[in-house]
Amino acid sequence: MNENLYGLFDEILISDYLIKDEGSKKIIEFGENAKYGIMETYSIFPGVIISYIDMNVDDMTDVFSESNISPRMLEINHCSEGRYAYQVGDDSIIYFGKGDLCISISDVTKTISDFPLGYYRGLEIFMDVDVANNHIKKLLPDFNLIEFYENLEQNKGYVLVRANERIDHVIGELYDVDDRIKDPYYKLKCIELLLFFSITEFKNESRISLSKKQSDIIEMVKEDLTSNLDMKITIDGLSEKYGISKTTLKNCFKEVYGKPIYKWRKEYKLDYACRLIEEDEYLLSEISEMVGYSSPSKFAQAFKEYFGCTPSEYKKSRLSF
Numbered sequence: 001m002n003e004n005l006y007g008l009f010d011e012i013l014i015s016d017y018l019i020k021d022e023g024s025k026k027i028i029e030f031g032e033n034a035k036y037g038i039m040e041t042y043s044i045f046p047g048v049i050i051s052y053i054d055m056n057v058d059d060m061t062d063v064f065s066e067s068n069i070s071p072r073m074l075e076i077n078h079c080s081e082g083r084y085a086y087q088v089g090d091d092s093i094i095y096f097g098k099g100d101l102c103i104s105i106s107d108v109t110k111t112i113s114d115f116p117l118g119y120y121r122g123l124e125i126f127m128d129v130d131v132a133n134n135h136i137k138k139l140l141p142d143f144n145l146i147e148f149y150e151n152l153e154q155n156k157g158y159v160l161v162r163a164n165e166r167i168d169h170v171i172g173e174l175y176d177v178d179d180r181i182k183d184p185y186y187k188l189k190c191i192e193l194l195l196f197f198s199i200t201e202f203k204n205e206s207r208i209s210l211s212k213k214q215s216d217i218i219e220m221v222k223e224d225l226t227s228n229l230d231m232k233i234t235i236d237g238l239s240e241k242y243g244i245s246k247t248t249l250k251n252c253f254k255e256v257y258g259k260p261i262y263k264w265r266k267e268y269k270l271d272y273a274c275r276l277i278e279e280d281e282y283l284l285s286e287i288s289e290m291v292g293y294s295s296p297s298k299f300a301q302a303f304k305e306y307f308g309c310t311p312s313e314y315k316k317s318r319l320s321f
Contacts, residue, residue, distance in 0.1 A: 001043040005126060008069055015063045024183055030055070036063050037120075044186045047131030050174075055120045073106035074127040074149050076193070078171045082120035083258050088158060092209045097258045099163025101171065103202070105152055116256050123174060125190065139191055143198050159202040170196050208255045217242045218256045221249070225265045229272065230292045235261060270306045273299070277315045284311050 006026065009017060015036060020027040028051075030036035037055030044050055057063060077084060083097045086104065095116065096102050133145040152159065161167060170193055177185050210218070221238055238261075239246045253261050269291040276287045285296045288311075293299035303311045 001046060002049055004071075004131075005047070005049055005128060006041075008071070011069055012064050014061070014065050030057075030063055042182065042186055044125075044190050045132055045135045047128035047133075047135065048190060049126045050186055050190070051124050051126070052175075053120060053122050053124055055115060056118065057115060058118045059114055069106060071106075071128040072130055072146075072149060074129050074145070074152070075102075075104050075106060076125040076127070077102045077104070077122060078124075078167070079120070079122045080175065081122070082118075083116045083256070084120055084122070085114050085116060085256075086158065087212075088156065088209070091212050093212065093215050094158070094160055094209045095255050096160055096162075099167065101161045101163075101167050102158060103152065103161075103197075104158035105149060117258070123171070125193070136191075136194065140194060140198075143194055145194070148197065155202075161202060166196070208251065210252055210255060214244075214248075214252050215256070217244055217249075218252050221253060221261075222257070225261070226268060229269050230290060232292070233265075266302070267306065270303055273303065273311070274307070274314065277311060278318050280315075284315065287311070 006019060009019075009028065013030070015031045017031070018029045020029070024042060026041045028039040028041060030038065036057045037053070039051045039053050041049050041051040077096075078101050079097055079099065081098060083095055084102070086094050086102065088094055088104075094102075127145065129145045129149045136143060136145050170189075174186075174189055220242065224233060224238065224241075235246050235249060238244075239249050242249070244252075250261060253264070257264050259267070273287050273291045276282055276290065277284070282290070284299075288296045288299035291299070293302065300310050300312075303309075303314070307314060309317070
């Protein structure tokens with residue numbers, strides 16, 4: 001079922017990919033030996049596929065091309081981990097993160113601009129509305145999928161809903177389903193999700209979109225923050241360098257990466273320090289200097305607050321394997 005949807009990967013994929021049939025599911029591996037990640041997919045109804053996404057890639061142009069596909073596709077994305085970026089129209093990029101839900105149509109949204117954190121976990125439901133509508137109406141006579149699609153088309157082509165308890169209730173259970181009931185359970189949850197849509201007035205009130213210029217500036221800011229970890233970098237300095245107000249800089253950075261600038265950089269430094277410890281090529285005092293701490297004691301304190309152990313304890317545990 002839904003071989004027409006799986007066939008679309010030929011149109012949109014640049015990287016090598018492999019589809020493995022495993023009974024009721026198909027595993028799609030992106031890149032050689034799943035270099036870029038995998039999707040675990042299940043056909044729910046004709047024209048409807050649910051997929052669990054586990055990707056590790058910075059730039060999706062390494063994987064997907066910007067191709068117009070012929071079916072009218074409705075895409076329902078829920079983020080479990082990481083952040084996801086959509087380019088919408090000619091000069092607008094929206095971002096969403098953990099717990100957020102994005103409903104979009106493929107002929108308005110363009111290719112994914114990137115996964116800003118370099119990884120993404122979540123689920124996505126693909127619906128070919130012209131194929132799926134008749135099957136959905138047999139179960140939900142009062143719900144018209146094509147009409148829902150066309151209404152969304154008039155509302156900029158997407159709706160972004162920030163994490164909330166209602167979404168957690170409807171979507172959260174899909175991440176832990178007993179293999180013995182997956183097929184009927186997915187069908188039930190798909191219908192529940194559409195019922196949820198039918199009684200919900202979606203608004204994009206909390207949406208913050210970035211222009212392509214703003215997105216490019218934030219990418220350059222990130223490069224500054226990660227290139228010289230031992231250097232002090234200020235928001236004042238970044239604001240002046242890139243000709244952007246401090247408020248806009250802070251808001252845009254948080255929208256792209258999900259955290260304030262200083263918090264994001266601190267955690268990046270400590271994560272990088274972990275990698276250096278695992279490589280076992282430097283003394284802990286050297287690593288402390290490399291990631292910008294004025295003394296090993298301050299580095300150890302920050303490390304323990306973040307990871308729950310000291311650098312020396314972490315090194316001992318990692319090197320004992």
